[in-house]
Amino acid sequence: MASYKLNINNKEYTVEAEPQTPLLWVIRDEVGLTGTKYGCGIAQCGACTVHLNGAPVRSCALPVSASASQKITTIEGISTNNEHPVQKAWLEVQAPQCGYCQSGQIMSAVALLEQKPSPSDQDIDQAMSGNICRCGTYHRIRKAIHVASKEINNGSK
Numbered sequence: 001m002a003s004y005k006l007n008i009n010n011k012e013y014t015v016e017a018e019p020q021t022p023l024l025w026v027i028r029d030e031v032g033l034t035g036t037k038y039g040c041g042i043a044q045c046g047a048c049t050v051h052l053n054g055a056p057v058r059s060c061a062l063p064v065s066a067s068a069s070q071k072i073t074t075i076e077g078i079s080t081n082n083e084h085p086v087q088k089a090w091l092e093v094q095a096p097q098c099g100y101c102q103s104g105q106i107m108s109a110v111a112l113l114e115q116k117p118s119p120s121d122q123d124i125d126q127a128m129s130g131n132i133c134r135c136g137t138y139h140r141i142r143k144a145i146h147v148a149s150k151e152i153n154n155g156s157k
């Protein structure tokens with residue numbers, strides 16, 4: 001076991017873990033932030049997506065030792081009041097079905113819109129291709145990203 005200092009959602013945590021422990025389990029079991037989900041455990045579904053220094057990463061495949069002293073953001077950290085344009089758009093469009101994949105979908109969408117505030121359908125399909133939804137909500141997710149994009153662009157004028 002080793003001790004790691006993690007910066008999650010702008011808060012410092014010190015955790016004890018084996019170096020290869022996936023960040024996902026540290027976030028969920030040690031820190032208690034359970035919005036990030038376990039789907040496949042092999043970096044194939046996107047349910048566990050968090051941001052590392054602003055970029056989307058699969059926390060099931062990221063060792064805690066590689067995450068120390070970097071800026072980690074989970075679904076709980078994208079807004080303080082559920083008022084992020086992506087969260088609002090998800091509600092407006094009623095994007096989720098069972099909901100299981102959706103925190104990962106939202107994290108990928110937030111990262112996309114930070115890189116590209118006005119993504120095309122092709123940009124969206126490319127950026128979201130690693131996030132699997134077994135309920136097939138892809139059309140609503142794409143629509144929600146366009147809704148969020150509009151709000152982000154209106155807000156920046």
Ligand code: FES
Pocket residue numbers: 037038039040041042043044045046047048049058059060061
């Ligand atoms: S649980 Fe990490 S990609 Fe599926």
Ligand code: FES
Pocket residue numbers: 096097098099100101102132133134135136137
């Ligand atoms: S909403 Fe059910 S898996 Fe995506």
